[in-house]
Amino acid sequence: MKPLLSQLLASAVSSLQTQGDLPADIPVTINLERARDRRHGDFASNLAMVLCKAAGTKPRDLAQKLVAALPASDQVEKVEIAGPGFINFFLSNSAWHATLGQILQQQARYGRSDLGAGKPVQVEFVSANPTGPLHVGHGRGAAYGASVADLLEAIGYQVQREYYVNDAGRQMDILATSVYLRYLDLCGETLDFPVNGYKGDYVWDIAASLHRRHGDALRVSADSLFADVPVDEPQGGDKEAHIDGLIERSRNLLGEKHYRETFDLGLETILGDIRRDLEGFGVHYDTWFSERSLTENGSVQRAIERLGEAGHTYEENGALWFRSTDFGDEKDRVIVRDNGQTTYFASDIAYHMHKLERGYERVIDIWGADHHGYVPRVKAALRALGDDADRLDVLLVQFAILYRGGERVQMSTRSGEFVTLRELRQEVGNDAARFFYVMRKCEQHMDFDLDLAKSESSDNPVYYIQYAHARVASVFRQLAEKGLSWDRDNGTAHLARLNESHEDALLISLSRYPEVVETAALSHEPHQLAHFLRDLANEFHTYYNAHQFLVEDADLRDARLNLIAATRQVIANGLGLLGVGAPDRM
């Protein structure tokens, strides 16, 4: 109904322009919003206050003229001018009743639109290094990214969900080496595990797989492996130099073939685990994009060459630098190290170049807030390549800080002391986890109280909303048990019987749903939908307590059943976009 009112106002503006009451050449954007207070009608526009300067009249006088020029509509009962010059619209009952019909007819499609016109958009999210299981910090990015993607799809974009797999680079070498060290341990070697190695149990599991496959065939003596390697931190050395030395020795002693096998075994095992974890969380991807493929297919080299040809690189101290300061970055960045290796940043330039080449209207990256310093340099690279950096949106998700027993839980993948996403899902359930994660806007720090989420599930708003859904289902079960049935058309014919204030409130909320989906999608803020659903559930519970649905009067009963059936539909649709189930029983 909002589009209709906008049209009416636009039409009024153009009549005034024709009459000469408004300059013809001014830009007019129709500003229309839901009135917060029912006494101000259903919708309010500040148009007269915005245009009064251009018109050279007082806001209220202009409002009068606008109202006089409004075309008639059977959806509008009356229009008032109030306060400093607001134009308030009061909608007719038939407007609300039409909404109800729409919901019952469109069902799962209600709230969806074709605003995005099928334009391709990519959402890349989570993209955690496959060096260990996903932890609860990744969970927020997963839940948020999945909902942003689903919302964009709901308003008509063609969405591609992508996970960027960091299957190259030093962290993966550290993983491979950690696996090999655990393997040697299983063979009976005695060794000091490096401070910087990955210590989680899953590393033992991968090492065991390797051992099952090869027995002791890949065994070397710990002494030969550690010989000439710089000492580790506890011995007064540098932990980075120590692990780098171990990587080098492992690679040499295993040989390229078996080193690669160990590396890939770790990668595939962990990535497989991550995939299953995300699937189980209701988070689905269209593509798993390999970082290594960018090197193998020459994209990294091509990106470096393109930057060079455009004159944006230079050599210094044996390294190749990208002059990112020319594009707004705070300092220049190395893209090829003095040892000839390309940096992670070089891969990222190639990756984003490649993304834009794939033709997306918009590319959305969802990163942890700790990567915020990375945004200017990636955008700088795109600009240097001659691409439109504005096609890239980077959304930064602040950390979820975990609390257990009132104490902050420290997380570190390498120490192996962390709460995995899987543990969280098992403890609080997918629904609560998905909902909890998107309840706050992404740039808000989040306190995730594990004890609360685990023990006091009734404190979690997701149950409140699901309960409303289940209650409607229960009413329909009771209806059947009483031998009655719902005549939807009869309900539609008697919607005028819905004249309780609770019914008005519910109708208004239901009609807001498409607007909520649209703004939540465009602003990438699923929490708006979460809050809307909570409010809607509240209105339903209030109604439920105040009035009986299964009344003797069949006309009234059917009308009320239309209303609550529509409520159930909207709750199910909204929860669906958040990846939360809508149970019929609780």
Added chain:
RNA sequence: GCCCCGGUAGCUCAGUCGGAUAGAGCAACGGCCUUCUAAGCCGUGGGUCAGGGGUUCGAAUCCUCUCCGGGGCGCCA
């Protein structure tokens, strides 16, 4: 030092493009099950929107400064 995010009720947070009297949940207190699920509902109390200045018809919202909290600033990934 520079950059990003935040500061709204005792706690956790909403507050749409600047809009009319700043809202929820939890916690506290008082009520409501013979009736469609009490995982619910109703009511009461609770505010210097961190602070100063500015922009304008109008500011929690925009600009600026200060204070406080979290995070980030590698030839790491």
